[in-house]
Amino acid sequence: MDYTLIATCAFGIESILSKELKNLGYEDLAVENGKVEFRGDELDIAIANVHLRTAERVLIKLAEFKAVTFEELFQGTKAIEFGDIIPISGKMHVVGKSVRSTLHSVPDCQSIVKKAVVESMKRKYDREQFAETGPVYKIEIGLLKDMATITLDTSGVGLHRRGYRENSGVAPLKETLAAALVLIAGYDGSRPLVDPFCGSGTILIEAAMIAKNIPPNMDRSFVCETWTGFPKDVFEQVREGAKNQIKKGKLNIKGFDNDTYVLSTARMNAKKAGVFESIYFIHEDVMNLKYDEENVMIITNPPYGERLGEAEEIKRLIGKMGRDKTDHEDYDMYIISAMEGFENAFGRKSDKNRKLYNGRILTYFYQYFAEKKKEG
Secondary structure: OOEEEEEEOOOOOHHHHHHHHHHOOOOOOEEEOOEEEEEEOHHHHHHHHHHOOOOOEEEEEEEEEEOOOHHHHHHHHHOOOHHHOOOOOOEEEEEEEEEOOOOOOHHHHHHHHHHHHHHHHHHHHOOOOOOOOOOEEEEEEEEEOOEEEEEEEOOOOOOOOOOOOOOOOOOOOOHHHHHHHHHHHOOOOOOOEEEOOOOOOHHHHHHHHHHOOOOOOOOOOOHHHHOOOOOOOHHHHHHHHHHHOOOOOOOOEEEEEOOHHHHHHHHHHHHHHOOHHHEEEEEOOHHHOOOOOOOOEEEEOOOOOOOOOOHHHHHHHHHHHHHHHHHOOOOEEEEEEOOOOHHHHHOOOOOEEEEEEEOOEEEEEEEEOOHHHHHO
C-alpha cells in the first residue's frame, strides 16, 4: 500500500534529512519544521527506518484537517478507517502535542482522539469493547495552528537509539544529532578525523559508520514488525541488502578525553557499533594535545560551561582550540556549542555557523574552514 510518510527530526537539520532521503532515491519531498514528508510503501518504511541517520521517527500520515473544537477533532479522527489498520486485539496508544492551537489541552485531545479511534474500530468489528492485548499501534494527534495531523508511528523506540550506547558521559549528543554534524561537515573517511572532547565517542562512532556505509539501525527492531498484516520479509530484505553495501578499509579516527572511565565506555560503545578497529581512543587533556598530522578534520562537542565556576575553564579550552586552528590553517574545525561568546573565546569569527537544538538547548555549529577551502 502507498502511504504519505513523515520522517521527523530535530529543528535545524531538516535539509540534512531531506538530502538523506534524496540519496536513498526519494523525490517530491515536502520539507517543514522538524519533518520531511515523502511517499512510500511498506518496503520504503523499512528502508527509512534502517537507513536514515538523522530522523527521529518514521510515521504514517493518516489524516490532516482543521480542528478548533473537540467535535471537529472527534469527527475528523472517526472518519479514518482504523479497523483497516488495527486488528481487533491491537493496543491503541494515543499521544499528542499542541502548538499555537485553540485546542491546547493535550490530555483532552488525546482522550477525544482515543474515543474517536474506538468508534471507528466499532464500524469494522461490530463490538463495543476491545481488549487491547495485541501489538501496539501508537497514534499521535499533532495540532499546529489549529491544523490536526493524525499519524501512526512505525519506529517504536526513537531512531536515535541505535543500540550501541548503553552508557554515556555527561550531556551526550543524541546519535541522530551527532550524525547530522558529521554529514554537515562532509566527512567521508578520506582524511584524519579527531574529536578532542570525545566523551562516550558518539560523534566518532557515527562518523565511522557513515564512512563505512553501515546503516545506523540495521541491528535493531521496529514496532511495525509486530503488526498484523505488515509483510514479514521486507525488513529482512533491507537488512540483507544493507549488509552487502558495507565498505571495508581502514580509517584514521582519534578521540581524546581526560576521563579514563568515559574512554572505556567509548571503547565499549565502538565495539557494539562494529567500528572498534576504526577508532583510537586516547587519554589526554586538550590543553596538552599537540597535532602532528596534516589536513585533519575536527568535529567536537566541548563542554558548554553551564555549571558554576566552569565558564573560565571552558573559555581556556576553547582558546586553546583557536590557537590550534591558527597553527594549522589546513585543518577544518566543526564545533557545536551553547556557550555565549564562543567566537570571542576562540579568537576569531567562524566562517559559517548554523543554529541547532541539542535536545532543548539552543546551540550553534561553528565551522572554521581550511585556507585552501576558503580560497577555492
